[in-house]
Amino acid sequence: MAYQEVVTKALLRLIDVPGLDKKAALITLDNGFDHKKPNTFGPEGLASLDTAITEALSKDPAFIAVTGKPYIFCVGADITGLTSLSDREQALEVGRLGHKVYARLRDSAVPTFAFVNGAAMGGGLELALHCHYRTLSGGAAALALPEVLLGLIPGWGGTQLLPNLIGIAPAAQVIIQNPLMQNKMLKPAQAAEMGIADILLEPADFLERSLEWAAGVVRGDVTVTRPEIDRDMWDGVLFFARKTLDDRLHGAVPSAYKALELLALAKDAPFADGTAAEDEALADLALSEELRSGLYAFDLVQRRAKRPAGAPSPALARDITKVGLVGAGLMAGQIALLFARRLEVPVVLTDLDQTRVDKGVAYVQGEIDKLVSKGRLAEGKAAKLRGLISGSVDKGAFADADLVVEAVFEDLAVKKQVWAEVEKVVSPEAVLATNTSSLSISAQAADLEHPERLVGFHFFNPVAVMPLLEIIRGEHTDDATLATAFAVGKALKKSCVLVKDAPAFVVNRLLTRFLGEIFAAVDEGTPLDVANEALDPLGLPMRPLPLLQLVGPAVAYHVGGVLHGAFPDRFPVSENLKRIADSGRPLLVDNEVDQEVAGLLEVGDKPSTPEQVRERALEALAVEIRLMLDEGVVAEAADIDLCLILGAGWPFHLGGITPYLKRTGYLS
Numbered sequence: 001m002a003y004q005e006v007v008t009k010a011l012l013r014l015i016d017v018p019g020l021d022k023k024a025a026l027i028t029l030d031n032g033f034d035h036k037k038p039n040t041f042g043p044e045g046l047a048s049l050d051t052a053i054t055e056a057l058s059k060d061p062a063f064i065a066v067t068g069k070p071y072i073f074c075v076g077a078d079i080t081g082l083t084s085l086s087d088r089e090q091a092l093e094v095g096r097l098g099h100k101v102y103a104r105l106r107d108s109a110v111p112t113f114a115f116v117n118g119a120a121m122g123g124g125l126e127l128a129l130h131c132h133y134r135t136l137s138g139g140a141a142a143l144a145l146p147e148v149l150l151g152l153i154p155g156w157g158g159t160q161l162l163p164n165l166i167g168i169a170p171a172a173q174v175i176i177q178n179p180l181m182q183n184k185m186l187k188p189a190q191a192a193e194m195g196i197a198d199i200l201l202e203p204a205d206f207l208e209r210s211l212e213w214a215a216g217v218v219r220g221d222v223t224v225t226r227p228e229i230d231r232d233m234w235d236g237v238l239f240f241a242r243k244t245l246d247d248r249l250h251g252a253v254p255s256a257y258k259a260l261e262l263l264a265l266a267k268d269a270p271f272a273d274g275t276a277a278e279d280e281a282l283a284d285l286a287l288s289e290e291l292r293s294g295l296y297a298f299d300l301v302q303r304r305a306k307r308p309a310g311a312p313s314p315a316l317a318r319d320i321t322k323v324g325l326v327g328a329g330l331m332a333g334q335i336a337l338l339f340a341r342r343l344e345v346p347v348v349l350t351d352l353d354q355t356r357v358d359k360g361v362a363y364v365q366g367e368i369d370k371l372v373s374k375g376r377l378a379e380g381k382a383a384k385l386r387g388l389i390s391g392s393v394d395k396g397a398f399a400d401a402d403l404v405v406e407a408v409f410e411d412l413a414v415k416k417q418v419w420a421e422v423e424k425v426v427s428p429e430a431v432l433a434t435n436t437s438s439l440s441i442s443a444q445a446a447d448l449e450h451p452e453r454l455v456g457f458h459f460f461n462p463v464a465v466m467p468l469l470e471i472i473r474g475e476h477t478d479d480a481t482l483a484t485a486f487a488v489g490k491a492l493k494k495s496c497v498l499v500k501d502a503p504a505f506v507v508n509r510l511l512t513r514f515l516g517e518i519f520a521a522v523d524e525g526t527p528l529d530v531a532n533e534a535l536d537p538l539g540l541p542m543r544p545l546p547l548l549q550l551v552g553p554a555v556a557y558h559v560g561g562v563l564h565g566a567f568p569d570r571f572p573v574s575e576n577l578k579r580i581a582d583s584g585r586p587l588l589v590d591n592e593v594d595q596e597v598a599g600l601l602e603v604g605d606k607p608s609t610p611e612q613v614r615e616r617a618l619e620a621l622a623v624e625i626r627l628m629l630d631e632g633v634v635a636e637a638a639d640i641d642l643c644l645i646l647g648a649g650w651p652f653h654l655g656g657i658t659p660y661l662k663r664t665g666y667l668s
Helices: 043-058 088-106 123-130 158-166 168-177 188-194 206-219 234-249 254-265 271-286 289-302 330-343 354-373 379-388 412-423 441-445 479-491 507-523 528-533 544-551 553-566 575-583 595-600 610-631 637-648 658-663
Strands: 009-015 024-030 064-068 072-074 112-116 119-121 133-137 199-201 323-326 347-350 389-392 403-406 431-434 454-459 468-473 495-500
Touching: 009 043, 024 043, 024 206, 043 064, 043 088, 064 072, 064 123, 064 206, 072 123, 088 123, 088 271, 112 123, 112 206, 119 123, 123 158, 133 188, 133 206, 158 168, 158 254, 158 271, 168 234, 168 254, 188 199, 199 206, 234 254, 254 271, 254 289, 271 289, 289 637, 289 658, 323 330, 323 412, 330 347, 330 354, 330 379, 330 389, 330 454, 330 479, 347 354, 354 379, 354 389, 379 389, 403 412, 412 431, 412 441, 431 479, 441 454, 454 479, 468 479, 468 637, 479 495, 495 637, 507 528, 507 544, 507 553, 507 575, 507 610, 507 637, 528 544, 528 610, 544 553, 553 575, 575 595, 610 637, 610 658, 637 658
Parallel strands: 024 064, 064 112, 072 119, 112 133, 133 199, 323 347, 323 403, 347 389, 403 431, 431 454, 468 495
Antiparallel strands: 009 024, 454 468
């Protein structure tokens, strides 16, 4: 099927601005849809902008300004069109066309302004950078140059303009570091503080104030000053950035290294040479497997995550006006804060004694105070949240709760006892959610009077940061309960995936299989450091041992035991892992293997090479994924990829996991 561009039109109108003898030319970008379908640029959209600039210049305006439709400035190139490119020459033309049109704003003798009224990403932000001046709305949802995440580079001037506007260190952060940190976006205040915008304005009257400010610039009443860029530190910043990339990615993400090269060029090269290099880099990356994987992963996160496969109709969801939390430990505290912030309903924690309850409530209050001190929460809102959090040693406090979540020790008998106690005090309609990482929902519900209202709610740590929520349907879970779970997950701003009630669900099952093979190689005699570095060519976010240390050896051993009980042939129990867990010592100290821990291990005399360890781990993942799909643990392979991307930070350049396993021959 041929690629059909959704054309973003550049609509020109002339505006009278008080204090100016000439009219201003305002170009509004609009693709004809609401904010749910953002403005993007393909060839026809760029042609429309080119025509609008020509027409604007012919009117001899006081200035030219570009803005967007409500809530959206422009989110860059139409990435759908990139998948239709068939050869390098076509890719070169994409870069050259954008540079040619944007350059007209940069080279214009008439002052040019970008009125960034909403989200501006990729080529949209680059369009703003080409303008002489920029105003920014405080209501803009996000600003970013996310191309490196997708397997590309900012290809329409961003690598050359941004470092020369705000300096090399913040530019490297925006272009390389932020995309590789789960596509971190800039908020308007951050962008303004960096110097990306010349002035930050309130959203309510943004256009009027932008026109007024621009008129002041044109008249000379407003002087825009920008700091001189420090070029002495340029090479040092990029040296450190490359070392950081090597330590983290081990050369596995070509786009990140291409971006580094272009940022180095921006120090002294003429602008035309820099943009020509961008064109060549774009052409090198546009037909790569990394880009195909990156676009696939991006589509999962942007589309599939918003429309979970198998979710019942939202109309079935029950209203949640109060939440109960069983447990007052660290995980429970994180969950309580999330519910209070997102749902803004009362949240009550219970535990075995008042000391634990008080400690849990104090933790939540302390986290609210931290948000205030960091400027992320207004004091008025913080006071409201503090009032929503309470604690009790009596589960009778759940009597009027619509949702009760347990976050207690990962033991089936303990959880069943919790639910037996909770069911005695809650209403028959209250939804019960278990934050288990591996235990069966159906087994937990087996003795309940209403097993249909228990659902799995698997959060990932840290709760506030990790975007994934695995929602697990037990054998008896009904549609109303499930619909409520998805509605709550959406309100919590989590990406939800429906998972069958299978041991350890998706992320923990795959990570346990993956780490199990790594540790099996260690048990056989492979040195810890060799096993730890064996997966480096994949560019994973963490090596196996830091990942194991983050999860916790005791937790990993417990989950491994659950999976061993279900699948003993594929999930052996490692006595060495138990020794590490029992020791209580960290696996790593200053990123080096702790020698006392290494001395605890009892190993064989059959060491593997890094290549053998890597092949073993990938083959095991492929086998487990095939089995999970056969078992119907999730609807499709795409859901496994989505879970690993959002729950384990699996890189975009691998497309999650299944595209990589397919193209390398491990998965058919």
